[in-house]
Amino acid sequence: MRNWLKQAILFLGITEPFGLMARIWGITVIVLLVSIDFAMPQLMERSDYLEAFYVAGHLVATGHASALYPPSGIQSFAGTPFDIHAHELLKHLDSPAGALAAIYMYSPLNACLFAPLSLLSPLVSLLWWQGISLIALACCAKLLARILDVKASSLFFVSLMFLPVFHTLLIGQLGIVFGLLPITYGYFLLHKGKPFLAGLIWSMLLLKPQFLVVILVFALSLAVARHHQCLIGILGGVILLATLNIICLGPKVALGWLSCMKLAETTYQFPYYLLVGLPSIVVMLLPLSVRLMAKLPVYGAAFALGANAIWQGRKLLLSGLTQDAKFSLLMVLSSSLAPLVVPHFLFYDLSCLLPAGIIAYHLPGEGGLRKKLSVLASVTWLCINAYFLLFFFAKSNWAHPWFLSCMLLVVHGLVSVAILKLGTKH
Secondary structure (H helix, E strand, O other): OHHHHHHHHHHHOOOOHHHHHHHHHHHHHHHHHHHHHHHOHHHHOOOHHHHHHHHHHHHHHOOOHHHOOOOOOOOOOOOOHHHHHHHHHOOOOOOHHHOOOOOOOOOHHHHHHHOOHHHOOHHHHHHHHHHHHHHHHHHHHHHHHHHHOOOHHHHHHHHOOOHHHHHHHHHOOOOHHHHHHHHHHHHHHHHOOOHHHHHHHHHHHHHOHHHHHHHHHHHHHHHHOOOOHHHHHHHHHHHHHHHHHHHHHOHHHHHHHHHHHHHHHHHOOOOHHHEOOHHHHHHHHOOHHHHHHHHHHHHHHHHHHHHHHHHHHHHHHOOOOOHHHHHHHHHHHHHHHHHHHOOOOEHHHHHHHHHHHHHHHOOOOOHHHHHHHHHHHHHHHHHHHHHHHHHHHOOHHHOOHHHHHHHHHHHHHHHHHHHHHHHHHO
């Protein structure tokens, strides 16, 4: 009995006040997720998982994959076969005429992966997906813990305190299973001296493309520093996944996906307070008449930011720092760039910053830099969480994403300057 009590005390972190708070919050999050699912079925049927992924999986499972994407030549998502099927399948959705249209913009392969879960009832399927996402988050914590030599349970519960992660879990988004898990597993393999395998794992981010820029900057920095295995692994994996997307449901459906993305670019509007990608924020602030013309210079500036990060990454990799320090700093640099260069980057996609934030707290060597980056990570963490509380519990029109995007731009600038100074020293 005493051994059980001792283990419980260690697990709950009673000896560490912050550890205890993190564990209490983590357990509260899990209970809250289940409670909301049962208490608010009407609200949860508007979640990303049920409205998009569950419906897409059901169409594949029932042999109606051709209805995944809008027919060619259509100018709106309202009244499409997917939208109609979503309202037939999910009884608590509003009528098609009085609600936003149900839409699916991910790949055919994603839809196939959700087909087994779509055979369950909506509520049970959502609970299963949230459980799978929690298991994936625990795996991420375990992998990072092995690299950083810290307790995996502590990292798991601390991760739940980052509200983009909670948001991802709540609405059933893909960012943990198809985003954080490939990022952390590939990072783990890279630390183990297996760059080609790391690249293969990182290519799975094609299933969650908003996170791709994190590993592309990382891999391209390695490539220009004459370490090509990782980039080769990514390219090989992307070719394989692209081929699977064509084979799994046929070329016609794959082409429908591409035309759907084009239609979404011109007609679909995300809620303004969720859109935190800097290129989209800049374009949205401009008058409607000049937005189309403004995309070229705005996206060009985003490309320049990415090229600068790759150049800095190359200098970092060629410096005299230890390999652990190089990889850690490069992960922080590439992750901080993502919300500045990806146009359709939504609030819950900020979960991609989680590994970088944890790594910043455990940066090997260079005590002064570690202190600066840990403070910067803490401030960023608090600002992002405060923004979530603002739009989630207060009025959404109070949440101005340009403020958050500007803050993230400053964070990336400070990280870049700190790494540049360090690289100059070495």
